[in-house]
Structures are given as structure tokens and as C-alpha cells.
Amino acid sequence: MHNRKRMVMGAAVLATAALALTACSPPGGGGSTGGDDGSLTPVTLQLQWFAQAQFSGYYAAVDQGFYKDEGLDVTLKEGGADIVPQDALTSGEADYAISWVPKVLGSIEQGAHITNVAQIFERSATTQISFKDKNITSVEDFKGHTIGSWGYGNEWEIFAGLQKAGLTVDDITLVTQAFDMLGMLQGDIDAAQAMTYNEYAQVLESINPATGKLYQPDEINVVDYNKVGVGMLQDSIWADADRLANDPKYEETTVKFLKASIKGWVFAMNNPQKAADIVTAAGSTLGTSHQLWMANEVNKLIWPSTHGIGYIDEDAWNRTVQIALGTKNETGATIISKDPPADAHTNKYIQKALDELKAEGVDVMGASFQPITVTLKEGGK
Amino acid sequence: MTASTTPTMRVETVPHSGGKTRRFGSRRSARPGRAAAWRRAILGALGIVLVGVAWELYKLIGPEKGFAIGDLILLPRTNDMSMPHIATMFERLAEPLTGASNSIMMWQAVVDASAFSLYVAAVGWIVGVSVGLLLALIMQRFRTAQSAVLPWIILSQTVPLIAIAPLVRRWGAQIQFGDFVWENWMSVALIASYLAFFPVSIGALQGLNSPDTNHVELFRSFGVGWWKTLFRLRVPASIPYLIPALQLAAANAVIGTIVAEVSIGLKGGIGRMVIEFAGAAGGDPGKPWAPIFGAVAIGLIAAGAVGVLALLVRRYRRGETNA
Numbered sequence: 061m062h063n064r065k066r067m068v069m070g071a072a073v074l075a076t077a078a079l080a081l082t083a084c085s086p087p088g089g090g091g092s093t094g095g096d097d098g099s100l101t102p103v104t105l106q107l108q109w110f111a112q113a114q115f116s117g118y119y120a121a122v123d124q125g126f127y128k129d130e131g132l133d134v135t136l137k138e139g140g141a142d143i144v145p146q147d148a149l150t151s152g153e154a155d156y157a158i159s160w161v162p163k164v165l166g167s168i169e170q171g172a173h174i175t176n177v178a179q180i181f182e183r184s185a186t187t188q189i190s191f192k193d194k195n196i197t198s199v200e201d202f203k204g205h206t207i208g209s210w211g212y213g214n215e216w217e218i219f220a221g222l223q224k225a226g227l228t229v230d231d232i233t234l235v236t237q238a239f240d241m242l243g244m245l246q247g248d249i250d251a252a253q254a255m256t257y258n259e260y261a262q263v264l265e266s267i268n269p270a271t272g273k274l275y276q277p278d279e280i281n282v283v284d285y286n287k288v289g290v291g292m293l294q295d296s297i298w299a300d301a302d303r304l305a306n307d308p309k310y311e312e313t314t315v316k317f318l319k320a321s322i323k324g325w326v327f328a329m330n331n332p333q334k335a336a337d338i339v340t341a342a343g344s345t346l347g348t349s350h351q352l353w354m355a356n357e358v359n360k361l362i363w364p365s366t367h368g369i370g371y372i373d374e375d376a377w378n379r380t381v382q383i384a385l386g387t388k389n390e391t392g393a394t395i396i397s398k399d400p401p402a403d404a405h406t407n408k409y410i411q412k413a414l415d416e417l418k419a420e421g422v423d424v425m426g427a428s429f430q431p432i433t434v435t436l437k438e439g440g441k
Numbered sequence: 442m443t444a445s446t447t448p449t450m451r452v453e454t455v456p457h458s459g460g461k462t463r464r465f466g467s468r469r470s471a472r473p474g475r476a477a478a479w480r481r482a483i484l485g486a487l488g489i490v491l492v493g494v495a496w497e498l499y500k501l502i503g504p505e506k507g508f509a510i511g512d513l514i515l516l517p518r519t520n521d522m523s524m525p526h527i528a529t530m531f532e533r534l535a536e537p538l539t540g541a542s543n544s545i546m547m548w549q550a551v552v553d554a555s556a557f558s559l560y561v562a563a564v565g566w567i568v569g570v571s572v573g574l575l576l577a578l579i580m581q582r583f584r585t586a587q588s589a590v591l592p593w594i595i596l597s598q599t600v601p602l603i604a605i606a607p608l609v610r611r612w613g614a615q616i617q618f619g620d621f622v623w624e625n626w627m628s629v630a631l632i633a634s635y636l637a638f639f640p641v642s643i644g645a646l647q648g649l650n651s652p653d654t655n656h657v658e659l660f661r662s663f664g665v666g667w668w669k670t671l672f673r674l675r676v677p678a679s680i681p682y683l684i685p686a687l688q689l690a691a692a693n694a695v696i697g698t699i700v701a702e703v704s705i706g707l708k709g710g711i712g713r714m715v716i717e718f719a720g721a722a723g724g725d726p727g728k729p730w731a732p733i734f735g736a737v738a739i740g741l742i743a744a745g746a747v748g749v750l751a752l753l754v755r756r757y758r759r760g761e762t763n764a
Contacts, residue, residue, distance in 0.1 A: 111708075
């Protein structure tokens with residue numbers, strides 16, 4: 061009898077614990093910014109990665125109430141290591157997604173029916189950086205060197221650059237790069253792949269053992285893929301093509317969403333420090349100077365804008381598609397084998413959004429944009 | 442000693458008056474006294490110190506560039522970026538997280554993230570253990586169920602976690618009834634439970650089947666039903682198998698939680714922190730190590746919690762067997 065009683069007691073304790081645990085939600089976490097206001101249209105945006113100043117425009121638009129002004133209740137969904145934004149979009153998890161054009165082109169060929177409705181970043185942020193003593197100032201100089209690449213669809217500009225320079229992957233030693241820049245700092249990688257807004261700063265936040273001070277920009281050579289002529293379109297806003305075709309309400313929401321997002325980016329252009337602080341307040345754990353650096357560098361990718369922020373430049377789109385069609389990676393594969401469908405991109409909604417914003421007096425060109433000077437501290441603190 | 446007593450046979454049965462069955466086993470050691478407890482605590486602390494000493498010693502005398510055969514690095518580099526001093530790691534814990542004026546301290550952030558991950562892992566563990574026990578019971582009761590389910594249970598563990606994590610999140614996003622909304626942390630807990638149920642189902646099944654045939658037949662000869670046999674004979678007999686299984690499940694739940702956090706980018710936990718801090722290795726070498734301490738702490742707490750649970754049922758723990 062005694063045994064049984066104890067066992068029943070134990071089971072009861074366990075069951076109570078289970079109930080108690082499942083009944084309440086865990087401390088902290090969550091990350092949804094949704095409200096309960098029934099009059100607002102709920103919209104979910106799937107980001108490519110964790111909260112960081114790369115997405116400062118969207119965070120600023122939430123923080124400053126620009127989405128609310130348009131009648132939208134926007135939830136920003138952070139990405140993760142295995143989250144593919146375009147998959148989240150096609151599965152209906154999100155209403156819009158941020159992703160790079162070359163990555164999405166592959167998904168579209170595999171059947172994803174989605175549309176680029178705004179090309180937020182006009183320029184590519186991908187570079188190949190190396191210390192001055194390696195003497196790598198152009199893609200031609202890659203020959204015989206160890207070249208870092210992240211893979212996972214981030215590597216195409218490297219291959220396009222090689223192809224343009226008449227080199228093949230056999231002329232270089234391609235190594236997979238980690239999240240950190242230790243490969244370059246420790247000399248395993250001669251020229252490392254680096255985003256201007258992130259990894260480049262990581263190097264500048266590290267101590268140069270030779271000088272005892274932080275690495276300086278004049279100690280680093282930068283190969284900018286925009287200048288090489290193989291820059292591919294990066295962060296753009298993707299929408300569900302089926303819903304655009306069949307749902308006038310979604311089309312309307314798209315224009316509103318673009319308008320408010322652009323206002324967020326204009327805010328970030330004029331207030332990089334505030335934009336960085338907003339992202340940090342949203343839960344980013346990047347160091348303060350690193351965050352500001354990122355906000356400033358991202359602004360440089362957008363402003364000054366040639367046709368107005370978000371407008372898809374046909375030449376840039378075609379160049380990206382051509383590279384996706386014609387560039388072979390180390391296994392001989394290309395991103396796509398045929399031209400993407402006509403509805404893979406459209407300026408219909410961004411044009412409407414830009415027109416309305418111009419009428420409101422919003423500076424969508426940023427012609428007078430001047431980047432600020434950011435002083436990085438050790439470790440980006 | 443008779444020839445029939447094999448060395449592995451540690452349990453014998455003495456039927457008491459009233460048909461009550463008790464199990465006796467050889468104790469591995471005498472009840473540990475206070476001195477022994479102290480010795481264990483000191484040895485444990487010494488073990489931790491030794492790891493630290495080994496780290497610093499290797500850093501001191503190990504090759505600066507590491508030891509490599511060809512391109513394969515066999516021993517790590519010893520510079521401050523690859524192997525920061527232990528002091529650096531602890532100093533970093535006492536510094537602010539981001540440098541923003543209202544930033545919390547790093548150790549505080551690590552404690553918060555650990556608590557979050559531990560909570561999610563605990564939910565995953567409880568769900569996983571419940572499912573595992575249920576499966577074991579069904580398999581014990583119905584032989585057909587065992588043949589039908591067991592291969593699937595084993596197969597389930599060969600599916601790579603990173604493949605199912607985004608799927609679970611996607612399916613979860615479509616669940617909504619009434620006020621209940623599936624949240625991302627639940628996806629992570631579910632993935633943790635997916636790893637946790639496996640050792641429990643296997644261990645519990647083995648445990649439930651562990652009573653000797655003559656014991657089972659004794660019960661049958663007295664006309665004892667399945668339920669009573671279960672609670673009086675099979676469950677007590679399964680405890681030595683169950684405790685290690687529960688410990689494995691706890692470890693699996695912690696690992697599952699951390700990996701799934703990385704995979705679907707759940708905010709607030711240790712897994713996400715590991716990835717977020719990884720980039721800082723060059724400029725702030727102490728930073729990526731901070732969440733590692735958190736992960737270690739979670740593992741210790743999870744194992745300790747199961748240890749406390751094991752104390753509650755220690756009278757059944759004679760002749761412990763590894764699952």
C-alpha cells in the first residue's frame with residue numbers, strides 16, 4: 061500500500077508540474093510586436109536573420125508607428141540558421157519576406173510563386189577583404205590564394221567574379237568561412253568574404269598584434285563586387301504572387317506596407333544613431349558601436365537612391381539574373397537554368413508607394429545623404 | 442554458492458507472507474558518511490579546477506599555431522582569440538552586454554537566457570518522458586504494438602534535427618484554436634521532447650520487461666491482473682532502467698533545445714546567444730564563451746534535477762543497469 065501511495069503521489073506531483081509549466085509561457089522571449097487592435101490589418105514580415113541594424117528601417121517603422129499610421133499591425137519575425145524566408149512566405153507563415161534575389165531565384169525555379177515588390181538595397185554589400193601584405197586588390201589577384209566563402213547561396217558573386225576574371229575555382233583554394241573572422245585574422249584565409257556592414261567591422265574591432273591597436277581601414281584591401289561588375293541584388297521585399305494576383309486587399313496592403321517601410325528607412329537615413337538604438341532595444345545583442353556601424357553602412361547601400369528607394373532597376377535585375385543563369389559554382393551547378401517568370405519582380409506597387417510618398421513630401425531619393433563617421437571600439441562595444 | 446548462481450545475478454526474490462514481493466540486491470557501497478560526502482564535493486571542485494589548469498597549461502606550452510598534419514588541425518591554436526584566458530572569460534561576464542547605457546551585465550543576460558532555455562527544455566523533458574512512458578506501456582501490454590512501433594521509434598531518431606525544426610515551426614504556425622496560439626518556444630520544446638522520449642521509451646520498455654519469468658508467473662498464479670502486476674512488479678523493477686533513461690532524456694532535451702533555438706532562431710535562449718556572439722570572437726574573445734557557461738549550467742541543473750528525482754525512488758535502485 062505504502063509503495064502505491066508514494067507512486068500515485070509522485071505521478072500527481074509530476075502531472076501538476078506539467079500543468080503548471082504548460083499553463084504559463086516562459087520568462088522573457090517571445091519577440092512578437094503585435095497588438096490587439098482589431099481595426100489594424102495584421103501583417104507578418106519574415107526577416108533573413110536575427111534583429112540587427114541590417115533591418116533597421118523595419119524596426120524603425122514599427123517603433124515610430126509608421127505601420128500603424130497606414131493601418132497595419134506589423135510583426136517582425138526574426139530568422140534563424142535554418143529558416144528560409146521565401147519558404148516562410150510560400151507556406152503562409154509570413155505575408156512578406158526579406159531575402160536576397162539570387163537566393164530567391166533558385167526557389168522560384170523550384171516552384172515558389174513569389175514576387176520582388178521592392179529592391180530596398182540598391183547595392184551589394186559583399187566584399188572580399190584581405191590584409192595589405194597579401195596584395196589582393198582585384199579578383200585577378202585571387203589566383204593562388206586561399207579564398208573564404210560562406211556558401212549557402214552567399215557565394216555567387218565570388219564565382220561570377222572569378223569567371224569574369226578568366227579564372228576557375230581550380231586557380232584558388234576555396235575554404236568555408238565560419239561566423240567569425242578568425243580565419244582571416246589568424247592567416248588561414250587570405251581574402252575573406254565580408255559584408256561591409258558586419259564582418260568588415262568585425263576585423264576593424266580586433267587588435268592588430270603588430271601595432272597593439274585596432275586594425276585600421278588602411279591596413280586592409282577591399283575587393284568590392286559592385287566595382288568588379290558582378291554585384292547581385294540583395295535585401296528585397298518579397299510578396300506572395302498568387303495573393304497579389306487574386307486579392308485586391310493584399311495588393312492594397314502591399315502598397316501601405318511599402319510606404320511605411322520606406323518611411324522607416326528614411327528615418328534610419330536621417331537618424332542612424334536612433335535607428336541603431338531601436339534595433340538594440342528590440343533585443344539585438346550586438347555591441348553599440350558595431351550596431352551603429354551597421355546602420356550607417358546599410359544606409360550607404362540604399363542612399364542616395366537612383367530611382368527612389370525600393371524601385372527595381374531593370375539593368376541590375378537583368379545582371380543578377382544573367383549571373384544566376386551563367387555562373388557555375390565549384391560543383392558546376394548554376395542557380396537557375398531558365399529565365400525567371402515575368403511576375404518574379406514588379407515595380408507596380410513600389411511605384412505607387414513612391415508616388416504617394418513624394419506627394420506627402422517624403423524624401424525617397426536621399427540625394428543629399430551623407431554617411432556619418434562611426435568609430436568602432438574593440439569588440440564593437 | 443551453487444553452480445546456478447551466475448555472477449550477474451544480483452537480485453533474488455523472497456516471497457513474503459501475503460504474497461508481497463520484495464527485491465533485495467547487493468549494495469555497491471556502504472552508506473556514504475559525511476566525510477565521504479565532503480570528499481566527493483572536494484573531488485568535484487578539483488575536477489573543475491583541473492580542467493581550468495589544463496586549459497591554461499596547454500595555452501602556455503602548446504604550439505602558437507596549433508599542431509596540424511597537412512590541412513588538418515589536430516591541436517588548437519593557443520592565441521588569445523582561439524583560446525582566451527579563463528580570466529578573460531570571467532571578466533567578460535562581469536562587463537555590460539552591449540555597451541548601451543541601460544545594458545544589463547553579461548552574467549545577467551546569460552542567467553536569463555539559461556533560465557529561458559532550461560524552462561523550454563523542462564517542458565520538452567516532461568512531454569518527452571510522458572510520451573516515452575506511454576509508448577513503453579503500450580508496447581509492454583501489446584506485443585503487436587511493440588513490433589509495429591519499436592522500429593518507428595528507432596527510425597525517428599535518424600531524422601536530422603535541422604530538417605524537422607523549420608517544419609515543426611511551420612506546422613505550429615498553422616495551429617490556432619480559440620485563444621490558444623502556437624508560439625515558437627513551443628516548437629523548440631516539441632523538438633526537445635522528440636529527442637527526450639527516445640531513451641525513456643526504450644529504457645522503460647526494457648525495465649517493464651525486466652522481472653524474471655518466475656516472478657511474473659507467480660503473480661499470474663495468484664490471479665493478479667495486468668494493472669496490479671504493472672504497479673507491484675513491473676514498475677518497481679523498471680526503476681533501475683528508468684533513472685539512467687531519464688538522465689539521458691534530460692541531456693537530450695537540453696541539447697535539443699539549444700540546437701532547435703539556433704535552427705529556428707528562437708529569441709531569449711542560450712542557443713541563439715551562441716550564434717549571436719560567435720562573430721565577436723576576433724574583437725571580444727571572451728564574449729562567445731559566456732553562453733557556453735550558461736549551457737554547462739543548464740546541463741548540470743538538468744542532471745541534478747533528475748538526481749533528486751532518483752533520490753525519491755532510491756529504495757528501488759538496487760542493481761542499477763545502464764539503459
